[in-house]
Amino acid sequence: MYDTFHLPRFGRLLKKTLLERPMQIFGFTGAILLLLFIYYAIYHLPLHQWIEVQKAAFLIGLTGGGMFLASFMFGYFSTNAQGASYLTLPASHFEKWLCVVLITGIFYPAVFLLFFRLVDVSFVVWFHDHLDTSMPNYKKIYDTVGVFPFDGDKARDVYCYFANYAGAMLVGSLYFNKVTFIKVALVVGGVFLSLYLVNLLIAKIVMHDVQNAFPFESVDISVIKFSAGLQPISSVDRSIDLPSNTGKAIDILTRYFLPGALWIISYVRLREKEF
């Protein structure tokens, strides 16, 4: 047990991880929160595009911030000395991994969600307080703007992106020793592009008039109406969605299985990491 998990040692490791690179962890988190505030201030007040701004801020802050943070949590391998020092530090692989998981997957989202809710509520209250109550559509405008729900579909999508992309960054940072973020982003982009092109190719082989084909989502096709003389008279775009059962399976795969696998692979990779 001592070689797997030892609470006092884990406490020391957590402290060391947080305080060894304070500018990277605290500075970065602070910068993300500050940018969130500025983003709200810039876009909310004049444009009043609440829903889009809320969603974008939530997506960029949680997923983008989480990805960046994850990309340098294992970022000890850019120099020989740092990598050697990290891998030979007397703490177990599990403790090192758990430390990174806690900071990336628990601490950062918790701080972000807390701050996001604080900023969001502040701006929503400010907006409501400054509405002209004499306007004829006052009630409608008032109801349009609300606090971004953390349990809504949009938020759930963002949690899924965060879990997947941060997991990919953790794994990637243990394979690529330098410029991790860019390299992993290129790999992820390459995977998506390949999936899209293969999916489109298969769709074009089995169907006619395919306009687009999004992997695990839908296929867009043009439905052409013909006259009695078999002359095309009009064309309408239609979308064929994934069957609901398959959609649910894909949902489970992308929301739970894939991120779970990625975060666990990072542990396995850390154990097998040579440097």
Added chain:
Amino acid sequence: MIRVQNLSFGYKKGTLLYENLDLSLDPGNICGLLGKNGAGKSTFLKTLVGLLFPQSGSISINGFEPRKRQPSFLETIYFIPEEVTVPSLTIGRYLNLFASFYPQFDENLFYNCLKVLEVKPEGKLRTLSFGQQKKFAIAFGLACNTTVLLLDEPTNGMDIPSKTQFRKLISSVFSKDRLLLISTHQVRDLDNLIDQIVIVDNGRLLLNTSMAEVTEKLCFKSLYHLPEERVDDVLYSEESLKGVSVVMRNLENQDSKVNLEHLFNAVTAQPALTKEIFAN
């Protein structure tokens, strides 16, 4: 303490840096690991500390398998790599964050080492010169009091007075229950410091013996000319101002001072003869 059996290692499949290496090192020794540039000294140290995994064979250090990198193992071994990078922390902060991982860490010894190596304990580590950072790393490594200390080219980046300080410091902190393995290609830096020598070349272990055995089996001397009747006993010769410096079999039990550079050249030039001499 360190037992290496049939160790084979290579960065690429089919190209082995080490093949079937056997080595045994015991505590109470300051051991010099000598080899040419690119001979694989750093690689060997990395396999010992568990940073690289052997392709075949086994390594046991104090009963642990390094590749598992268990905390109980890592608490007993410290590795100072050739290139040192320090975090942007003060020395006090560094101690606060790192020293507690090593149960035998001796803070007094650490500050004493810094004093001997003339490193000022104020300011941030990043503001120190490379040589000073290296000396800081050596001081920290020594103060960890691990039973095994691996130093990879520790004197690189040090000026001449620092190298002397380094040798004195190593001698002063050494104890009978510790094993220090120092890898270098600057053999003169280990003069009067090591009591065991390991020489590797082309993936093979050419020599692993005590300095006492070296002086017993070999003789280092300067002659006016090579002795023709004993040419077969000469492992190495080098012309000098005083005549010829030679390394030869010590058939007459003569006492001589080991010249590490000549010993290294002799062993790498005459591996078969060396093996024959030290096999007896």
